[in-house]
Each structure stands twice: as C-alpha cells, then as structure tokens.
Amino acid sequence: MNLFIVEDSPYIQNRLIRFVEELPDIHVVGVSGEVQAAYAAILASDTEAMILDVQLSDGNGLQLLKNIKLSNPEIKVVVLTNHSTEANRVQALRAGADGFLDKSTDFEQIPGILHDWQQPQLSPNLN
Template structure:
C-alpha cells in the first residue's frame, strides 16, 4: 500500500515515516508540508492512503481533503491533528475522511488503522 504524508512538522513527518516503515507492505510515496505540493504529489502518484494534518502552514487540510476525494475518492484518508474538536471531526468525516485521530492521544493507533486498510475484504460465501 502506498502512503502519502501531509504534515508541516518535520519532527512529526519523521515519526510517521518510522511508524510506517514498521508495517510490511506499506511504502511512503511522498511527504509534503504544504497544500499545493501535497495535492500535486497525491494526484500524480499511485497513492492508496494519506495521513493528513488539518492545520498546515500554507492552507487548510480540510479543503485539501475535499479536493482529493473529488478527484480520487478511493484514496483512504486519516486525519491526524492537534485540533481535534468535535466540529473539526464532523467536518472531516462529512468531507470524506475515513478516520480522525488526535496527535496527542491517538498517535499509536495509526499503525493499526493503516494495517487494517491493507487487509483485503473477505469474500462472501453463498451457501
């Protein structure tokens, strides 16, 4: 699974890359800290999933989420933010986010979420 990281903190970028490297079959295909390069990077790559911060130095991650889901709705997106208000959660989920995490309390859940996205859906058996 190809993952794109959209995060403006280099410290968090590096931490996420280390987390992802521990998941077999997960590859980081791009890292961006700003909205424009992230959009171009995602649209022009074979991205399957994105870790996306809401507050980016050059723009709004929520708007980026909407634009990506318009052009590539199949991409899975997890929001990872320090601004985990209920209002932000609702807006992100309504815009198409597949999951929503708080950086300060939910960071460790990233691996489980990404790993679950790698699992193929089990075929339905008809008896």
C-alpha cells in the first residue's frame, strides 16, 4: 500500500515514517506539511492511503480531505490530530475520513488500521 503523510510537525512526520517503515508492504510515497503541496503530490502519485492532520501550516486538513475524496474517493484516509474535538470528528467523517484518531491517545492504532486496509474485502460466493 502506498501511503502519503500530511503532517506539519517534523517530529510527528519522522515518528510516523519510522512507525510505518516497520510494517510490511506499506510504502511512504510522500510527506507534506502544506495543504496545496500535499494535494498536488497526492494526485501525482499512486497514493492509496493517507494519514492526515487537521491543522496544517497553510490551511485546514479537512478541506484537503474533501478535495482528495472528490478527486479520488478510493484513497483511504485516517485523520490523526491533537484537535480531536467532537466537532472535528464529525466534520472529518462527513468529509469522507475512514478513521479519526487522537495523536495523544490513539497513535498505536495506526498499524492495525493500515493492516485492515491492506486486506482484500471478502465477498460472498454467489455461485
């Protein structure tokens, strides 16, 4: 799975990269801390999944989420934020997020979420 990280903190960027590098068959194809640069890079790459922060240096990650889902609804997105208010959670899910995590308490859930996304969906045998 090709993963793009949208996070403006270099510390969190590096932590996520190290975290994901230990997971089999997941490749970080890009990292950006800015909405505009991330949008262009995601559309130009073969991104299949994203880890997305809400507050970015040049804008709101939820607007980026909406734009990405309009352009490519197949991209899976987990929002990872320090701003884990109920309002942000609801907005993220309405914008198309496939998951919503709090950086301070849910960081360890990322491998499980990415692993689940890698598994092919089992369809019933219609024969």
